[in-house]
Amino acid sequence: MTNFMSQWVYTPVVKDHFMNPRNTLKEDEQFDYDGIGDVGSLACGDQMQILIKVKDDRILDLRWLTYGCASAIASTSMMSEMAIGLTLEEAYHLTPAMITDALGGLPEHKFHCSVLGDKALRAAIDDYLEKQGRENPFKKHVAKVICECKSVTDVQIEDL
Amino acid sequence: MEQNIIYLDNNATTAMHEDVIEAVHQSNMLYGNASSMHMAGRQAALAIEQSRQALASLIDEESSSIVFTSGASEANNTVFNIFKERIDLGSKRNRIVTTTIEHPSIIETVKYLRQLGYNVDECPVDSTGRVKMDVMNKLLGDDVALVSVMLGNNEIGTIQPVAEIARLAHQTGAFMHTDATQAIGKIPVSMRELGVDYLSLSAHKFYGPKGVGALVVKAKAPYAPLVHGGHQEGGKRAGTYNTASIVGMGVAASIAQRDLDMERKKLWKLREMLRVGILERISNVVVNGNQEHCLPGTLDVSFPHAEGESILLYLDMEGIMVSTGSACASGSLEPSYVLLASGVDIELAHGSIRFSFGRYNTEQDVAYVLEKLPPIIKRLREMSTR
Amino acid sequence: MEQNIIYLDNNATTAMHEDVIEAVHQSNMLYGNASSMHMAGRQAALAIEQSRQALASLIDEESSSIVFTSGASEANNTVFNIFKERIDLGSKRNRIVTTTIEHPSIIETVKYLRQLGYNVDECPVDSTGRVKMDVMNKLLGDDVALVSVMLGNNEIGTIQPVAEIARLAHQTGAFMHTDATQAIGKIPVSMRELGVDYLSLSAHKFYGPKGVGALVVKAKAPYAPLVHGGHQEGGKRAGTYNTASIVGMGVAASIAQRDLDMERKKLWKLREMLRVGILERISNVVVNGNQEHCLPGTLDVSFPHAEGESILLYLDMEGIMVSTGSACASGSLEPSYVLLASGVDIELAHGSIRFSFGRYNTEQDVAYVLEKLPPIIKRLREMSTR
Numbered sequence: 006m007t008n009f010m011s012q013w014v015y016t017p018v019v020k021d022h023f024m025n026p027r028n029t030l031k032e033d034e035q036f037d038y039d040g041i042g043d044v045g046s047l048a049c050g051d052q053m054q055i056l057i058k059v060k061d062d063r064i065l066d067l068r069w070l071t072y073g074c075a076s077a078i079a080s081t082s083m084m085s086e087m088a089i090g091l092t093l094e095e096a097y098h099l100t101p102a103m104i105t106d107a108l109g110g111l112p113e114h115k116f117h118c119s120v121l122g123d124k125a126l127r128a129a130i131d132d133y134l135e136k137q138g139r140e141n142p143f144k145k146h147v148a149k150v151i152c153e154c155k156s157v158t159d160v161q162i163e164d165l
Numbered sequence: 166m167e168q169n170i171i172y173l174d175n176n177a178t179t180a181m182h183e184d185v186i187e188a189v190h191q192s193n194m195l196y197g198n199a200s201s202m203h204m205a206g207r208q209a210a211l212a213i214e215q216s217r218q219a220l221a222s223l224i225d226e227e228s229s230s231i232v233f234t235s236g237a238s239e240a241n242n243t244v245f246n247i248f249k250e251r252i253d254l255g256s257k258r259n260r261i262v263t264t265t266i267e268h269p270s271i272i273e274t275v276k277y278l279r280q281l282g283y284n285v286d287e288c289p290v291d292s293t294g295r296v297k298m299d300v301m302n303k304l305l306g307d308d309v310a311l312v313s314v315m316l317g318n319n320e321i322g323t324i325q326p327v328a329e330i331a332r333l334a335h336q337t338g339a340f341m342h343t344d345a346t347q348a349i350g351k352i353p354v355s356m357r358e359l360g361v362d363y364l365s366l367s368a369h370k371f372y373g374p375k376g377v378g379a380l381v382v383k384a385k386a387p388y389a390p391l392v393h394g395g396h397q398e399g400g401k402r403a404g405t406y407n408t409a410s411i412v413g414m415g416v417a418a419s420i421a422q423r424d425l426d427m428e429r430k431k432l433w434k435l436r437e438m439l440r441v442g443i444l445e446r447i448s449n450v451v452v453n454g455n456q457e458h459c460l461p462g463t464l465d466v467s468f469p470h471a472e473g474e475s476i477l478l479y480l481d482m483e484g485i486m487v488s489t490g491s492a493c494a495s496g497s498l499e500p501s502y503v504l505l506a507s508g509v510d511i512e513l514a515h516g517s518i519r520f521s522f523g524r525y526n527t528e529q530d531v532a533y534v535l536e537k538l539p540p541i542i543k544r545l546r547e548m549s550t551r
Numbered sequence: 552m553e554q555n556i557i558y559l560d561n562n563a564t565t566a567m568h569e570d571v572i573e574a575v576h577q578s579n580m581l582y583g584n585a586s587s588m589h590m591a592g593r594q595a596a597l598a599i600e601q602s603r604q605a606l607a608s609l610i611d612e613e614s615s616s617i618v619f620t621s622g623a624s625e626a627n628n629t630v631f632n633i634f635k636e637r638i639d640l641g642s643k644r645n646r647i648v649t650t651t652i653e654h655p656s657i658i659e660t661v662k663y664l665r666q667l668g669y670n671v672d673e674c675p676v677d678s679t680g681r682v683k684m685d686v687m688n689k690l691l692g693d694d695v696a697l698v699s700v701m702l703g704n705n706e707i708g709t710i711q712p713v714a715e716i717a718r719l720a721h722q723t724g725a726f727m728h729t730d731a732t733q734a735i736g737k738i739p740v741s742m743r744e745l746g747v748d749y750l751s752l753s754a755h756k757f758y759g760p761k762g763v764g765a766l767v768v769k770a771k772a773p774y775a776p777l778v779h780g781g782h783q784e785g786g787k788r789a790g791t792y793n794t795a796s797i798v799g800m801g802v803a804a805s806i807a808q809r810d811l812d813m814e815r816k817k818l819w820k821l822r823e824m825l826r827v828g829i830l831e832r833i834s835n836v837v838v839n840g841n842q843e844h845c846l847p848g849t850l851d852v853s854f855p856h857a858e859g860e861s862i863l864l865y866l867d868m869e870g871i872m873v874s875t876g877s878a879c880a881s882g883s884l885e886p887s888y889v890l891l892a893s894g895v896d897i898e899l900a901h902g903s904i905r906f907s908f909g910r911y912n913t914e915q916d917v918a919y920v921l922e923k924l925p926p927i928i929k930r931l932r933e934m935s936t937r
């Protein structure tokens with residue numbers, strides 16, 4: 006029986022990112038971003054905002070905020086670490102599967118939570134390109150994701 | 166590494182009382198099939214009848230009214246099935262009236278019945294979760310077969326005026342059911358005084374075993390089994406008697422009856438300490454449910470800009486166990502239907518935390534929560550989209 | 552006064568294995584609601600999943616197919632209800648085929664469905680209780696939705712050719728259910744080899760706790776809950792998880808799997824000792840059921856001119872516990888419907904005694920019965936009208 010006693014539903018990595026989320030926007034922090042992405046709605050229970058600084062088409066720095074569950078917090082935190090330093094193109098092609106892999110997995114019914122940060126990141130890149138007045142070269146390569154938590158199925162996420 | 170374990174999820178389920186554990190353990194000797202005619206069977210049957218009496222005494226009802234089930238979910242389903250069958254057989258009374266904040270075992274049964282075309286009305290509740298009596302009055306008519314209203318709500322603790330609704334229901338000729346699962350052991354529950362025809366309960370909510378409960382049915386109320394088969398329970402519910410668990414429920418019933426006054430006062434005191442403490446320490450907090458007609462050990466609170474599951478898990482890491490919304494492992498973050506039905510804003514309905522006290526909680530537990538909770542809310546609010 | 556206690560009613564129910572008792576007792580620590588997200592909930596959920604795997608392994612099936620229930624009666628009722636609902640919804644397959652010797656939880660369900668006008672055929676059995684395959688073949692047609700045939704009979708022990716019937720059923724496009732409650736732990740049961748879509752079982756028949764069992768459902772087979780409510784069991788069966796009992800069932804499953812060969816041989820040996828001994832010592836005895844396709848621990852015997860209940864009670868006074876006819880506490884002496892269905896003479900159907908062995912029985916038990924039984928039969932026969 007005792008071997009059940011220390012189990013946690015989430016992997017140690019998820020737990021670490023949930024407990025110590027990286028790159029969150031601090032309350033008093035002044036972060037001059039070049040692109041901003043907002044997805045979700047309070048009505049569906051999750052909301053995500055991502056701010057990016059871009060230099061030479063690379064993500065120089067990133068901050069995020071969320072009203073979301075533990076999985077959303079952990080996956081966005083992980084995503085933020087993975088995204089910093091990537092080119093815009095690489096960042097655009099980060100997938101929820103890559104993020105959950107890096108986390109060592111999420112409980113099955115929580116996979117969809119990793120979509121949120123990923124989607125907000127793309128929205129931020131879109132916003133950056135739009136502000137620059139540039140055409141968005143990535144959009145057509147990426148399947149459209151609908152993020153209403155409940156309508157995103159695991160299969161859809163696998164497909165990403 | 167020693168960790169504090171502070172269990173504040175007693176509305177979800179309780180730990181068994183040590184006397185119950187002992188009784189269950191002892192009754193492993195009563196392994197005979199209580200339907201068997203031989204000695205081992207008769208011994209089991211005797212123990213079961215003693216439990217039936219203890220349970221009957223707790224709810225102030227004849228022991229012959231008790232039908233043992235696997236829990237309150239089955240009991241609730243059984244009641245609705247009785248009336249489904251009567252309606253199928255062409256009864257002119259073909260409408261069921263219930264409320265918007267019943268337990269999922271009723272809410273989902275209602276959805277199922279409606280899909281099949283049955284006529285079920287869910288009476289709305291006010292902002293504190295109390296049934297709107299003016300609407301209820303209008304809903305009651307001579308085509309109503311069954312009225313089902315829970316006694317105490319599992320999530321927000323609001324207590325309904327069941328006796329009054331039972332009177333009205335009977336005036337129109339309907340039968341009355343109450344799901345008393347959360348009320349048993351916390352407030353006095355007398356089936357006679359409530360005047361209901363059916364009452365559901367589940368042992369694990371009052372320090373008894375899981376997987377056992379009862380549907381209490383007045384002698385004159387209609388009945389039809391949900392589980393057909395052997396002659397157990399006078400043909401009302403088939404299945405080999407779950408002797409050990411029934412014995413455990415009987416012991417739990419006796420303890421609940423003995424300790425009711427004490428328990429009630431204690432739970433309310435702890436709950437109030439926590440409520441006041443939270444309001445003192447955390448700004449922008451909404452306490453849900455009715456504060457006057459309230460189960461003594463339930464405190465449901467919304468923290469705007471802090472999401473429920475995250476609060477729950479941060480508390481969990483401190484060893485504090487609570488629940489968010491309805492305690493279902495839904496996986497996705499659904500807002501609490503109970504709060505939505507009470508007209509609570511959707512964001513607040515997302516971020517509610519239920520603290521539910523039990524007999525093993527102490528004032529130290531409350532102090533510990535009051536130490537750990539404020540920084541968690543602060544942190545989540547800082548992280549949250551603004 | 553020390554008395555011999557010889558429990559030979561193991562088909563009615565078994566005493567829990569000591570490891571099961573210990574596991575159930577230990578798992579009182581796992582009091583959390585397995586649907587809760589906090590630590591106490593997750594610990595319970597984990598233990599439940601381990602049990603699910605142990606049970607799945609015992610019956611050679613995916614663990615995801617297992618739906619925990621309160622026992623086999625509920626499981627059997629659930630299966631029939633699934634098809635009742637499909638027929639209600641207008642399925643063209645609107646006939647159910649079962650047999651005349653199923654357990655009461657099916658026989659009574661059939662009666663209920665017939666009363667409501669549903670089309671249910673009960674395939675007859677031969678004089679040994681085996682399904683008449685020629686009739687079964689005729690009964691199967693493309694209007695059949697469900698075929699339900701038990702694996703081993705609780706009263707006479709006859710084993711049915713379930714795999715063969717499943718093949719035939721599938722050829723006509725019907726789904727196949729088997730009630731394997733009596734077979735589990737006594738003979739190898741592989742859901743894959745049987746090729747059935749649904750299988751029922753109950754823990755207390757294989758040294759597990761009472762009040763817990765499972766309906767095993769292939770992923771592609773239709774499903775509809777009997778008990779609606781929370782998200783437990785993927786929405787397939789509502790009700791707070793009965794953690795301790797589920798854990799106990801898991802341990803019982805592991806033991807059953809481990810000891811199957813031994814158990815099977817032991818039970819058969821004791822059963823044969825008793826059968827031969829009775830035939831040697833008592834004249835005019837009829838052994839019921841199929842002696843080739845037979846559960847190893849079941850011996851059902853009719854003693855003409857000696858009435859079953861009287862034999863049972865005389866044996867009981869000697870500390871020997873057996874059952875007569877179907878183990879139901881029917882109160883009045885009904886002849887065994889299983890024997891009547893097997894074409895056994897009504898007098899013989901009245902006076903049958905079932906000896907059912909379990910792992911705790913010994914050769915001494917058999918010797919004791921062989922000492923006590925003959926004078927009892929002699930005495931009753933002397934008293935009897937001739």
Ligand SMILES: Cc1ncc(COP(=O)(O)O)c(C=O)c1O
Nearest residue numbers: 236237238268319346367790791
């Ligand atoms: C109000 C209410 N009714 C019914 C139930 C169902 O009880 P059980 O899960 O034991 O079937 C519960 C608890 O889960 C409850 O709180």
Ligand SMILES: Cc1ncc(COP(=O)(O)O)c(C=O)c1O
Nearest residue numbers: 404405622623624654705732753
């Ligand atoms: C063949 C068979 N099916 C079903 C059952 C029902 O099991 P339970 O009483 O545990 O529901 C039994 C035993 O009672 C049985 O022998």
Ligand code: FES
Nearest residue numbers: 074077118154498
């Ligand atoms: S983001 Fe986790 S449940 Fe929707």
Ligand code: FES
Nearest residue numbers: 860882883884885
């Ligand atoms: S004589 Fe006693 S049951 Fe018929």
